[in-house]
Amino acid sequence: MASSLEGKTLAIIGANGQIGRTLCDAYAKECVSLRLFVRNPASLAELAPDEKIRVLSYESFSNERYDIVINAAGPGDPVVQRKLGSRIVETLDRLDLMVLDYLDGSDDTNYIYISTGAVYAGGYEKAADDTSILTLPVGRVDAASMYPLAKLSAEGRHRARGNARIADIRLFGYVSERLDPNAGFFLSKVLNAIGADTPFSTNGSDFIRDFVGPTEMVDM
Numbered sequence: 001m002a003s004s005l006e007g008k009t010l011a012i013i014g015a016n017g018q019i020g021r022t023l024c025d026a027y028a029k030e031c032v033s034l035r036l037f038v039r040n041p042a043s044l045a046e047l048a049p050d051e052k053i054r055v056l057s058y059e060s061f062s063n064e065r066y067d068i069v070i071n072a073a074g075p076g077d078p079v080v081q082r083k084l085g086s087r088i089v090e091t092l093d094r095l096d097l098m099v100l101d102y103l104d105g106s107d108d109t110n111y112i113y114i115s116t117g118a119v120y121a122g123g124y125e126k127a128a129d130d131t132s133i134l135t136l137p138v139g140r141v142d143a144a145s146m147y148p149l150a151k152l153s154a155e156g157r158h159r160a161r162g163n164a165r166i167a168d169i170r171l172f173g174y175v176s177e178r179l180d181p182n183a184g185f186f187l188s189k190v191l192n193a194i195g196a197d198t199p200f201s202t203n204g205s206d207f208i209r210d211f212v213g214p215t216e217m218v219d220m
């Protein structure tokens with residue numbers, strides 16, 4: 001880990017998700033102070049919080065001071081996204097605005113906002129670039145559209161704050177030992193089939209995927 005993080009205070013939003021837990025596992029071993037924010041603090045009780053690691057509720061976010069805020073909130077699992085529907089927009093907007101309000105009084109805090117490649121709503125025939133377009137049925141915005149809409153809305157707010165220290169990171173494929181085998185990800189379905197010793201069926205299309213693991217995530 002970069003020595004520049006030593007002695008810093010890091011806040012992780014959504015610290016009990018797969019990405020959030022990866023960051024917790026990595027930073028807990030370093031000389032940094034962690035402030036881990038979750039809806040239910042009891043979900044991280046096994047981390048044995050101390051003076052360096054504190055598990056907090058979102059209501060107390062404005063009471064602390066942070067050098068870096070990493071927002072890893074939001075269900076990456078497509079099955080959960082569909083179940084939550086419009087509540088995804090409400091939840092993700094509320095957490096992002098919470099951090100932006102904090103940045104208004106803290107010009108030297110760095111904000112890292114992580115979302116998945118779902119901001120493009122699928123269709124990855126070629127690598128995403130500055131010309132990539134998000135296409136949604138305007139007259140029929142369904143549950144599957146809510147997650148990319150929420151993420152795109154947040155990125156728009158960030159770009160409007162040109163002087164703020166904000167980095168938007170779109171993560172297209174992430175896998176770790178914390179991957180839920182019962183989630184709706186492709187690899188989850190593969191792992192579930194292997195664990196249950198059942199056939200894994202696919203359609204006839206070939207595809208190629210690159211995946212980022214915990215080491216690459218922390219290095220980034």
